[in-house]
Amino acid sequence: MRTLGVIGGMSWYSTAEYYRIVNSVVQERLGGHHSAHLLLESLDFAQVRELQLADDWDAAGALLADAGRRLQAAGADAVLIATNLMHKVAPAVEAALDVPLLHIADAVAEVATAAGHRTLGVLGTRWVMAEPFYADRLARHGIATLVPDAPAQEEVDRIIFDELTQGSAPEGSRARLRGVVADLRAAGADAVVLACTELELALPPDDGPVPLIASARVHAEAAAAYALAGARVPTGGR
Incomplete structure (x- = not known):
């Protein structure tokens, strides 16, 4: 089994879901007491958030690149960033590594394509919705994107950072998010x-008028599949 390196802590709520999902997939595939080989660099989200608000993406990229190098040095066969927004600095992380970076948008695109979806609405932080780095990665797979209007983007961003990343998901905010999905x-x-990993804490996959793709889940599942590639599947006996 390959070893996965996870750059997490952005926020720790979604990182905990990554850990759970990857291990669940591995145990389901291999059975018994099997679990994943995981290395975790859990960053202090307060530090990352300060860099986001300062628009200091060079420093943010250096911070995550250093985390990726530490994971690689510790034995990671591949690295993943356990958040959508910080894929804005994915090129800096990729450049620092000699092992693959498993990109979240590639995992989303694979699931969308398999389901026959060609136009995806993107719901996430304001950078993910307003800037091209996420949509451009999906476009490599032939997928078009739509985003909410500017006032809705601001409201979704507020819900994410003022509530979801701090462990709160009020029903009023859930209703507002469902309305944006309907739009x-x-x-x-x-x-x-759901191009913010915390959105999955507020909107279950079946909670909407249109199919919802849970980015953290599909990313974690893709990472587990990478880790399991070539792993021996038990066929019986003890």
Whole structure:
């Protein structure tokens, strides 16, 4: 089994879900007491958030690149960033590594394509929605994207950082998010990607008028599949 290196802590709520999902997939595949080989660099999200607010993406990229190098030095066969937004600095992390970076948008695109979705609504932080780095990665796979209007982007961003990343998901905010999903459907999206890993804590996959792609889940599942590639599957006996 390959060893996965996870750059997490952004926030720790979603990182905990990554840990759970990867291990669940491995145990389901291999059975018994099997679990994943995981290395975790859990960053202090307060430090990362300060860099986001300062628009200091060079420093943020250096911070995550250093974390990736430590994971590689510790034996990681591949690295993943356990958040959507910080894939804004994925090129800096990739450049620092000699092992693959498993990109979250590639995992989303694979699931969307398999389901026949060609136009995805993107729901996430304001950078993910307003800037091209996420949509451009999906476009490499032939997937078009739609985003909410500017006022909705601001509201979704507020819900994420003022509530979800701090462990709160009020029903009023859940209702507002469902409304934004409905607007994306009306605009032509045939599915919506929850392109912030914390959004999955507020919107279950079946909680919407259109299919929802849970980015953290599909990313963790893709990472588990990478880790399991070539692993021996028990066929019986003890």
